[in-house]
Amino acid sequence: MSTEHPTAGNSARRRPRNRRPERGSAPRETTPRAPRETTPRAPRAESGERATRTTTGVTTAAGATDTRSFVELGVPSEIASALAAAGIVTPFPIQAATLPDTLAGRDVLGRGQTGSGKTVAFAVPTVSALARSRRTRQARRPRALVLVPTRELANQVAATIKPLATAMRLRTATVFGGVGQGPQVAALREGVDILIACPGR
Numbered sequence: 001m002s003t004e005h006p007t008a009g010n011s012a013r014r015r016p017r018n019r020r021p022e023r024g025s026a027p028r029e030t031t032p033r034a035p036r037e038t039t040p041r042a043p044r045a046e047s048g049e050r051a052t053r054t055t056t057g058v059t060t061a062a063g064a065t066d067t068r069s070f071v072e073l074g075v076p077s078e079i080a081s082a083l084a085a086a087g088i089v090t091p092f093p094i095q096a097a098t099l100p101d102t103l104a105g106r107d108v109l110g111r112g113q114t115g116s117g118k119t120v121a122f123a124v125p126t127v128s129a130l131a132r133s134r135r136t137r138q139a140r141r142p143r144a145l146v147l148v149p150t151r152e153l154a155n156q157v158a159a160t161i162k163p164l165a166t167a168m169r170l171r172t173a174t175v176f177g178g179v180g181q182g183p184q185v186a187a188l189r190e191g192v193d194i195l196i197a198c199p200g201r
Helices: 077-085 093-103 118-132 151-167 182-190
Strands: 051-054 059-061 144-147 172-175 194-197
Touching (some): 077 118, 077 151, 093 118, 118 144, 118 194, 151 194, 172 182
Parallel strands (some): 144 194, 172 194
């Protein structure tokens, strides 16, 4: 019994390769493709610039110039004075873009690089809203909660918020792990307006 190789005798059946057209022959007809539609992209922010979007639909580039002062943006004079005492006189772009909305009670989502002024941007309206509120401080019931992922960030945020809160006669406290729990429990028992804490504790 003999067997044949599956490809044996098939050499004549091979498809001829595409040959180049001979000189003088008519060119092949091709159907031109329709131009591809593209949507123009929005111009990218230059290096060091970020976009800030508020719920009002206004988008402001972080490099835009805004000459308004904190008071002109609606910040209470006591808080503006506390900022000036800390050397913060001119609003950062993210602060100028968001403060009018946040001070009016609107929800705002902001994004910015480290050092762009985000903490002041949310600390000012938080302190301002609590100062305007008629509710009093109660034991074990913080009036505002700021959650951060690390102990170091909690201390940084507290250092920024505390002078502003003190100017409006508000009390702040921090809660995080790695330290004794007693002082933190005592602070909550006495009553806190703004609590800066890590989820772990």
